[in-house]
Amino acid sequence: MSSIHKTVSISFKRIDSQQRKYFFVYKPVASLFWERDHFKRLMGNHRPHSHNHSHDHSHHSHDHHSGNAGKSLVIAMFFNLVYAGIEAGIGLASGSLALLSDAGHNLMDVSSLLLAWIAIKLQEIGPSPGFTYGWKKSSILVSLLNSILIFGTVGFIVYESIEKFSRPTAVSGGMIAIVAFAGVLVNFSSSFLFHKSKDEDINMKGAYLHLLADGLVSLGVIVSGLLIQWFGFLWIDPLIGLLIGFVILYGNIPLFKQSVRLSLDSTPDTIQSETVEKELKSIEGVLNIHHIHIWPLSTTENALTAHLVLKNDLSSEHQRVIKSKAREILKGLKIAHVTLETEEERENCGQIDCN
Incomplete structure (x- = not known):
């Protein structure tokens, strides 16, 4: 038995029976990831970051x-x-377009959630010679793909709603209301899972807003079912389907715009270039800043490169302190990946092409 094999065996013996049951019975997928990370640590395959300690800390919090x-x-x-x-089955049996539309949107939400989960896993792939940033950008591509798919869903719902206005069919209003009430519970409970992470990741924000919108739409479907049950207003069913489509469209447009901007490496909405410049210029010894570039590495991480113009004849220690302060400031502005180049005032690099 090799020394590595013995080490792995000893490590597994240290895990009590409850932990083994958790990893290998209840969460087999989690055990795969745990084994992978544990084995990497044993092999000494943990790659040190090329940045300072503050960046390392923010990177681990992202994991x-x-x-x-x-x-x-x-x-x-x-x-x-x-x-x-369940909703689709009852919708088909009852002929309710409102239920079918809502079921279709819920299935699209499941697809969006699946893509977001895949993006998280792809982001865990480390850098390589061909992909020096790893696969972090995949989360942005997923958010863009999700937005495009949602536009297609809206088109289908609107088309079916308009068609059913011309040929309304009898539906069970009471059944619609009962199923929609279950939808309120499911969607509001699911959206609560992303309440904290929605401000950190556009994909999580998209999941939160879509699930929250689904819950609100389900409330509308309850009203639709009750009106049909009490007054026989069959036209309410396609009307609710149409409203569902427009609610989804309204929530999707801002996410689509933001996804396109991030795909084009624009400055993230949460960061103001003017604020970054002002904060960096406030550091003692910094006279100016130029060739500043800010872009998203993923939906949760941002990067910056810039040239800092310093006073002439500063010591190397003073320059190191300036860079350290700059990194701390940028970390507070949610920019963790930083590359800074310093130059003296006499160099006048800002007047020439020194990218």
């Missing part, structure tokens, strides 16, 4: 966030998939 987000996505996918299947 923790990704783990929590991944669990939330799996839970939300499960409950929404089960509910969408």
Whole structure:
């Protein structure tokens, strides 16, 4: 038995029976990731970051966030998939377009949640010679793909609603209301899972808004079912389907715009270039800043490169302190990946092409 094999065996013996049961019975997928990371640590395959300690800290907190987000996505996918299947079956049996439209949107939400989960896993792939930033950008591409798919769903819902206005069919209003009430519980509970992470990741924000919108739409479907049950207003059913489509469209347009901007490496909406410049210029010894570039590495991480113009004849220690302060300031502005070049005032690099 090799020394590595013995080490792995000893490590597994240290795990008590409850932990083994958790990893290998209840969460086999989690055990795969645990074994992979544990084995990498044993092999000394942990790659040190080329940045300072403050960057390392923010990077590890991102991994923790990704783990929590991944669990939330799996839970939300499960409950929404089960509910969408039940809703679609009852919608087909009752002939309710409102239920079918809502079920279709819930299935699209499941697809979006699945893509977001895949993006999280792709972001965990480390850098390589061909992909020096790893696969971090995949989260932005997923957010763009999700937005495009949602536009297609809206088109289908609107088309079916308009068609049914011309030929309304009898539906069970009471059944519609009961199923929609279950939807309120499922969607509001699922959206709560992303309440904290929605401000950290556009994909999590998209999941939160879509699930919240689904819950509100389900409230509308309850009203639709009650009006049909009490007054026989069959035209309410396609009207609710049409309203669902426009609610989804209204929430999707801002996310689509933001996804396109991030795909084009624009400055993230949460960062103001003017604020960054002002904060960096406030550091003692910094006279100016130029050739500043800010772009998203993923939906959760941002990068910056810039030239700092310093006073002439500063010591190397003073320059090191300036860079350290700059990194701390940028970390507070949610920019963790930083590359800074310093130059003296006499060099006048800002007047020439020194990218």
